Amino acid sequence: MFKRFIPLLILVLGGLVFLYLKMTAPAPTEVTAEERSWRVTSMPVELKSHRPVVPLYGSVVAPDLITVTAPLAARVAMRPVHDGQRVAEGELLVALDEADVQPPLTQARAEVADLEAQLESEQIGYANDQQALRREQAILDNAQRRLERAQSLASRNLLSQSELDDARDGEDQARLTVANRQRLIDEHPTRLKRLQAQLERARAGLGIAERDAARSRVMAPFDGVITRIEAAPGDRVASGADLLSVYPLTGLELRARVPNRYQDDILSALREGQPLWARVPERDMALRLERLAGEGDPAGTEAILSVAPTLATTALSTEALSTPAFANTAEGGLVRPGSMLSVLLELPPVANTLAVPYSTLYGNDTLYLVNEDDRLERLSVTVLGETVPRAAEQEGGATDEAMTASGERWLLVRSDALASGQRVVTTHLPNAVDGLLVDDGTSAAAAGDEESTP
Incomplete structure (x- = not known):
């Protein structure tokens, strides 16, 4: 009989335990939803003049590199310099063999001397022709008088025809001799000009030979560096062949x-x-x-x-x-x-500009400011190029320490809405939108927490 009430008793005890646990359970705390704050870094806006x-x-x-070429076909006798070597002004760079340089020079001098002698001979011949012309003219005058006497005698039948012919031949021969001599005298200016032209040409050849002889020993025209060596001592080089090059230190x-x-x-x-x-x-x-x-x-x-x-x-x-x-x-x-x-x-400095890291820019022309409520504000800017942060300078005051920095480059931006004292977000957020709550460590709450931290 008692066994029948055991299940009922278990149910009653279970209900009592459930009521006890429900009555003694702690009251649930009220949960309020809080907006998430994104941790970012920022920098203050300081508008000044920057150099892009x-x-x-x-x-x-x-641009002043000089290539030394061979003035004539010759053998390279000396080349005391080497590629990359520094040389001082006046130092010997290369020299050609004198055995190849002197014969053209000697030949040119001989041609000049020969033509000078021909000119002198022409002047002497011209003087002799003038003297001979005077004598031959006197002979012609005598022949003409002899012919006149012969004609006078022949007209009176006192002279034979053959003697008259001989007198005429003598006069013709004397006239021919005078004409030939006069032709030689008349041609003297032409012969003189021809010899003078040949002499000038020979002197020009001598000048070329002397120039080539002078250029056969090449001295450094300035303090420089040797490069592009094309010939070694003992090489046979053609006229105009490149030997070496030299460029100035400055x-x-x-x-x-x-x-x-x-x-x-x-x-x-x-x-x-x-x-x-x-x-x-x-x-x-x-x-x-x-x-x-x-x-x-x-x-x-x-x-x-x-x-x-x-x-x-x-x-x-x-x-x-x-x-x-x-x-x-x-x-x-x-x-x-x-x-x-x-x-x-x-480049020249640009006033009222801001230098920011690359991570600051969103797209091609957007960055975000942090307003007084610690929320993002979208701002469109004009990108002017790049700058070196330490290269920034105020107008009229250049700084030399700029380019001695590490060389890290920032973007240079400008906008009429930018003002000194604003804060620009330098952290690149993938979900950055207008009104997003951020914490850059400068908010009032963050400042209070730092003050309360021992």
Whole structure:
């Protein structure tokens, strides 16, 4: 009988336990939804004048490079220099064999001497012809008088016909002799001009031979560097063959193509006389923009920059450059023709601009400000190019420490809505939208938390 009530008793006990647990359970806490805040970094807006920089990539050329050629066919006797060697002005570069140089010179001198002798002989012959003409003219006069007497006698039958003919022949012979002599005298100016022309031609040939003989020993025209050696001592070279080249230590130029969008600013600065400089960030090297090339293409125009020597180079004297120890070593940082350089060209400063990291920009013309409620505000800007943060300068006050920085480049932007004191988000958020709540560590709540932290 008791076993029948056991299930019912279990149900009652279970209900009592359930009621007890329900009555003693803690009350649930009320949950309020909080908006998520995104942690970002920001930077204050400081509008000032910045110099835009244009990254350029070009090759170094030596516009004053000189190629030494052989003035005549000869054997190379000496070539005391080597490729890459520094030489001082007046130092011997190459010399041709005298055995090949002297014969043309001797032959040219002999031709001049021969023609000078012919000219002297012509003058003597001309003087003799004049004297002979006077004597032959007297003979002609006598022959004419003899003919007149013979004709007079013949008219009176006192002279035979044969004697009259002989008198006529004598007069004709004397007249012919005078005519030939006169022709020689008349041709004297022509012969004289011909000999003088031949003499001038011979003297010109002598000048060429003397010039070639002088050029057979080539001296360095300036302090420079040897390159492009084409001949060794003992080689037989033809006339006009390249022997070697030399370029000066100064006067090197960098040719780099500048995009068309920057050409107006560059030309305006050049017309106003503003110096534009470019530097190699990883080297102590300055380059000055001299001019733009005369021709361009749709991709841009070549800028011609003169490579200014480094402080170490300018401190070297000519004597130091010509010493053998220095001549066989390459100075650190020296650029050579054919080298490729990546430089940053500084443009004229632009006022009321802001330099920001690349991560700040969204798309091509958008960045976000942090307003007083710590929310994002979208702002459209105009990108002017790149700049080096430490290269920023106030108008009228240039700084040289700029290009000695690490070379990191930032974007240079401008907008009428930008004002000093604003905060720009530098963290690139993939979900950035207007009104997004952010925390850049400068909010009032964050400041309070930091003050309460021991």
